[in-house]
Amino acid sequence: MTRKAGIIGGGVIGGGWAARFLLSGWDVAIFDPDPEAPRKIGEVLTNARAALPALADVPMPPEGRLTFAASVAEAVEGAHYVQESVSERLELKHAVYAQIQAAAPNTLLGSSTSGFKPSELQQGAVNPAQIFVAHPFNPVYLLPLAEVVPSPRNDAQSIETAKEILRDIGMFPLHVRKEIDAHIADRFLEAVWREALWLVKDGIATTEEIDEAIRMGFGLRWGQMGLFETYRIAGGEAGMKHFMAQFGPCLTWPWTKLMDVPEFNDALVDLIAGQSDAQSGAYSIRELERIRDQNLIGFLRVLKQRDWGAGKVLRDHDARRRAAEPAPTPEGAGPLVLAHMQVLPGWIDYNGHMTESQYLFASSEASNAFLDYVGAGMDYVAGGRSYYTAESHIMHRGEAKLGDRLTGTVQVLGADEKRMHLFIRILRGETEVASIEQVLLHVDMAAGKTCPAAPEVLDRLLALVQAHADLPRPAAAGRHVGQKQR
Template sequence: MSNNRKAAIIGGGVIGGGWAARFLLSGWNVSVFDPDPEAPRKVAEVLANARAALPALADVPMPEEGTLTFEDSIHDAVEGADYIQESISERLDLKHRVYAQIQQSAPHVPMGSSTSGFKPSQLQENAANPATIFVAHPFNPVYLLPLAEIVPSDKNDSGVIENAKEILREIGMFPLHVRKEIDAHIADRFLEAVWREALWLVKDGVATTEEIDEAIRMGFGLRWGQMGLFETYRIAGGEAGMKHFLDQFGPCLSWPWTRLMDVPEYNDELVELIAGQSDAQSGMHSIRDLERIRDRNLIGFMRVLKDSNWGAGKVLLEHDARRRATAPDPTPETAAPMVMAHMQVLPGWIDYNGHMTESRYLFASSETCDAFLRHIGAGLDYVAGGHSYYTAESHILHAGEAKLGDRLTGSVQVLSADEKRLHLFIRIQRGDTLVASIEQMLLHVDMKAGKTCAAKPAVLDRLMPIAEAHKALERPAAAGRFVGAPRG
């Protein structure tokens, strides 16, 4: 189910569609206003890409998708909204007219603008309530990249800004609070400098569009993607750090390496030169193909960062933790299998047939078992103290298929337990349908000594009442099976 909160998206182009997808897949209801009759088709195409991409960054189930509506008026779009995002054309007079209409109906709702160039004080001119208008500048694709530059002015209410930042964190974004108004904010000022130099390199025949892109993606682009600029250069300074780097490379600032303050004449000749090279470079792909290729590459890169808890990956891990914190509590410790894990079959979980891969059945079992161990007090803190439960033996029975998007639950039945052993029967289900069962024997181990030992009293105090309650349960028919054993 949706969380019943509503986001209003004003403008349904590439950026507005990305915002709509980000909110929808985070469980928000979304209303879109865009007078373009093609807007529903365009947003639907962006949303289709987002559905295939964003869940692949998560390791917990996505919320139930919200409801998407297209409204015929700004009033209907913003009515009842908890957050408004404006993503219309970069024309200040148009934005002012739209803001006036928005604030006739929703004067107190926080309203972020996707503008890349205007400052918030410009957006707020003559507004009915300037305190709620601010810049929330994202990066394409909005449904994947976490950065949103949040730029307030001195007219903004600090509470509104903090609330907006929290909303963005809730949908998996990284709100970067820009403390001082400046044209083009932070990121685009940097990109503009690179862009201007690239235009000169093409115009002067030094490099083609493809060669410039190769220089970025084969070299410093990979460094920037995980360490940015200053951290990268700190490493370049060696053991002496940033000061040494500055001492070594500072003098080159006076050399004529770039033409950043000099812009090539923007004329038809330059446009045709760049457009022709770009067509030769990428024209064999449709825009939608390029978007999907981009998304797959970003997913792979960001998941690597997630594995190392670094950069954008740290945002993903924190977002997973937020969603885990709101997951349903385990079932009571009574004579019933305990539901320990809620999962969803993600794009990275399926094979060429569209079914969940064998490794992910084991992953689902591991998630369920780990949740049970945390429940009895044998989680990571316990492991850090030198003790852990090790799996000594397991048997998996594939009972059904799981497909992309299926929501799964993992439950635990304790077959037996004593001071050193824990015998579990894990069911992975889709609703009431059994997808797989996993029988597992775990031994409690002193990790330093490398041998089994009795679990700590605090763990046994949590475990043994569950084991006692589960004695009343019927023993699963699949328990004790071996490979090739008859099903009957």
């Protein structure tokens, strides 16, 4: 079933929401009275298309359909979810909600508000129970956090449904248990922002020096561990109690002007803006966005490899997509269709083609899926036995380029109690772009030598040998390197 998201407000945040939903396979209708909205959102989408797929190790779903609505009512009609991202003026939000709920009173309505409480947003609404806070962070199409803030008027099941929608588009819904002005994250940011203004105003640091202090130091720690866990480690073996005993008294020392706000006047604005221009003015906003996106991709992929923090969200989202992949084809109907992939930005070389190492990765995806299929997956490996690849012969028959969707199939050419002989094809549609012939040996991992496979694995494997015996033998099977084509 195709799902639709109605996006009200197409600025930086609204455009990011639109990109996140679209690239997750949702149809999106946007309403924004700005005549420049299509251009601006188009530029955000260009950046998102280059960035978000790089975080996935499974194919992205087909992109949804984008439309620009002529009215709020048109944007939300038939929507399964609505996200509001208009300016931070409560009276404006109330007016927009009246229009939304006149057309879709029972549709979940999330607000991107940075500061208003849901109870404030719900005032005077036709159906206040459907309105809640879903506060994201820029860029919405890359960062997973969305603060989900209900009020006592919200139905618990509706909030759970909203959280599941957010998970479906790869986000991490942080359920804020009690409504409060500015929620959780922005209260931290506001405190840091106020202190930074004083440091600049008093001539202690420039905007660039403050940013360097964050991105070269604690910002990286916070990005993968948060505040309290970072401080726990700072306490050494004695842990948090030691840290609190050592640094707790500092809370009463005059280290911060947190509760004292500098006068917000033209002089302060000029000072901050001038230093910011000197720091970053050599780049356009779009250039800065692309630099930011590429840095975030690298950071998030490292976290994903470590299965830590935001990277764990990415892994969990990949697992959800894998669970929805088609089941393998029945035995005897042909080679097993076992892997579905997409050529990602990190898979291509300077020619724009998929690199040889990624063809081997693609074959590994197929062979790993095959091992799972015959009962020799990770649970089997945990028992001390595994199949090791002894030989591989790859033949390149075509080219795969960025964005191509690939399928990996496995044909079993032979097997006995200690080895299996596989022929793997990597297909783009019906076109074979590569074949990989492999021999794998069954190994006792502790002894470091071959041994017979478990009976249940061998039974499934030999059944496949028999089922595939009548399939045409691939012409490339058994070829040596450099052998002329027949």
